[in-house]
Amino acid sequence: AQTVTQSQPEMSVQEAETVTLSCTYDTSENNYYLFWYKQPPSRQMILVIRQEAYKQQNATENRFSVNFQKAAKSFSLKISDSQLGDTAMYFCAFKTNYGGSQGNLIFGKGTKLSVKP
Amino acid sequence: EAQVTQNPRYLITVTGKKLTVTCSQNMNHEYMSWYRQDPGLGLRQIYYSMNVEVTDKGDVPEGYKVSRKEKRNFPLILESPSPNQTSLYFCASRRQGIFEKLFFGSGTQLSVL
Numbered sequence: 001a002q003t004v005t006q007s008q009p010e011m012s013v014q015e016a017e018t019v020t021l022s023c024t025y026d027t028s029e030n031n032y033y034l035f036w037y038k039q040p041p042s043r044q045m046i047l048v049i050r051q052e053a054y055k056q057q058n059a060t061e062n063r064f065s066v067n068f069q070k071a072a073k074s075f076s077l078k079i080s081d082s083q084l085g086d087t088a089m090y091f092c093a094f095k096t097n098y099g100g101s102q103g104n105l106i107f108g109k110g111t112k113l114s115v116k117p
Numbered sequence: 118e119a120q121v122t123q124n125p126r127y128l129i130t131v132t133g134k135k136l137t138v139t140c141s142q143n144m145n146h147e148y149m150s151w152y153r154q155d156p157g158l159g160l161r162q163i164y165y166s167m168n169v170e171v172t173d174k175g176d177v178p179e180g181y182k183v184s185r186k187e188k189r190n191f192p193l194i195l196e197s198p199s200p201n202q203t204s205l206y207f208c209a210s211r212r213q214g215i216f217e218k219l220f221f222g223s224g225t226q227l228s229v230l
Contacts, residue, residue: 009157033216045207045221052216091159104150104175105209105219109159 002027004094006108013082014116020067021077021111023092032096034068034075035105040088048090051075082115089113119144123208123222130198131230138193138225140208146220147213149191150175151183154205154224163206166191167213198229 003026013019025034036048051059051068058066063083067076079086092108121142130136142149150165152175162175166185180202182194191210195202208222 006159043205043224045209047218050216050218103148104162104165106162107152107160109157 002029002094002096002106004092004106004108006090006092006111008111009109010112010114012114012116013079015082015084017082018078018080019082019113021079021090021092021113023075023077023108025073025075025092025094027073027094027096029096032094034066035093035095036064036066036075036077037091037093037107038086038088039091039110040085045091049077079113084115084117087113087115119220121208121210121220121222123206123225125225126223127226129228129230132199133197136195136198136227138195138206138208138227140191140193140222141189142191142208142210142220143189144210144212144220145188146210147188148217149185149208149210150219151181151191151193152207152209153177153202154207160207163193198227200229203227203229 005024032053035050038046038048049059049061049064063080065078089110089112091110094106097103124139147168151163152160154160161177163181164183166172206225209219211217211219
């Protein structure tokens, strides 16, 4: 079974600094997709960034970037120039179309990030 | 505006009283899904549907029912709610492609007393 592990339940960072959130996953599949979702206090789930496993290049979206290490099954999220609005719960998620999972999204338990002024 | 609409946003009920949480999407998405979110457990899938009249169990289906009679609607039914079903519930939808973005509703906070 595929699993997603976020080892940091809570983190904090000073405004304008950089923070990295960790995510590891376990799968025997070679073709899959990885995502980071943000959940601010409003509870809305917002897609931050996504990565296709067959792509070598790490995905980037403005201040958000990932460090995808396929051999290590690691998918960390780097937030540069942290802003107060980045305060949220962050979920790492995994998806594959194989192994009977039908393309369902499997989530980690989340990392609560606090950006301090 | 493209969206997934869940109702109600908040619901307090008592053990055993049947309830339905509605979910509707206006994007003509084939795939729809229900998740529950609990502190320290992340989001866990309850049920999903690949298309009309096609539904299947997720990781935590016990105590829930769903139906998909129309493409746009995917209600979640709790026939006899229990306190362990107190949770934050999300409905989500997407197009069929594996890399397609999942659109989430705003969530329903359910408390079962």
